[in-house]
Amino acid sequence: MTTHLHITTWLLGLILFFAAVSLFNSGKMKPFTIVHMITRVFYLLILATGVQLFIAGYNLSKGEYFGKLFLGLVIIVLMELILVRTKKRKPVRTLWIIFVIALILVIYMGLRLPLGFHPFA
Ligand code: HEM
Numbered sequence: 546m547t548t549h550l551h552i553t554t555w556l557l558g559l560i561l562f563f564a565a566v567s568l569f570n571s572g573k574m575k576p577f578t579i580v581h582m583i584t585r586v587f588y589l590l591i592l593a594t595g596v597q598l599f600i601a602g603y604n605l606s607k608g609e610y611f612g613k614l615f616l617g618l619v620i621i622v623l624m625e626l627i628l629v630r631t632k633k634r635k636p637v638r639t640l641w642i643i644f645v646i647a648l649i650l651v652i653y654m655g656l657r658l659p660l661g662f663h664p665f666a
Pocket residue numbers: 548551552555558591592593594595596597598599600602610613614615616617618620621648651652653654655656657658659660661662663
């Protein structure tokens with residue numbers, strides 16, 4: 546159950562994040578601000594479901610679950626940094642590269658760990 550909620554929240558969170566970036570790029574500032582705010586609510590939902598899974602799985606493999614928690618936090622920080630820096634028109638190229646790598650790692654790691662789906666275990 547929590548697995549499905551977690552997947553739903555991070556998928557919607559990512560979709561909102563990409564929507565915000567493209568709204569900014571097409572100059573739609575007001576919709577960008579609104580979508581950015583909703584994205585922030587999703588950070589909390591992703592965190593809440595992630596922490597629930599962490600508590601459920603922690604004893605199965607402590608190190609890996611800490612790794613997953615850390616990577617999940619990194620992704621959220623990167624999403625927020627990218628949105629804020631994009632808004633301020635500051636360089637975001639390096640952040641995007643780290644974001645893509647961290648996203649692949651976090652999805653791979655989530656799918657390797659024992660709860661929910663584990664095609665890479
Ligand atoms: C955008 C950010 C995130 C993405 C893309 C992501 C991705 C995933 C994926 C693909 C899974 C596997 C689901 C399954 O078992 O079928 C998963 C599980 C999990 N996630 Fe996340 N996650 C994110 C954020 C977080 C955060 C912030 C935390 C911790 C606070 C977290 C903690 C966990 C835990 C503990 C699991 C259970 C691992 C298991 O399957 O045993 N995740 N996540």
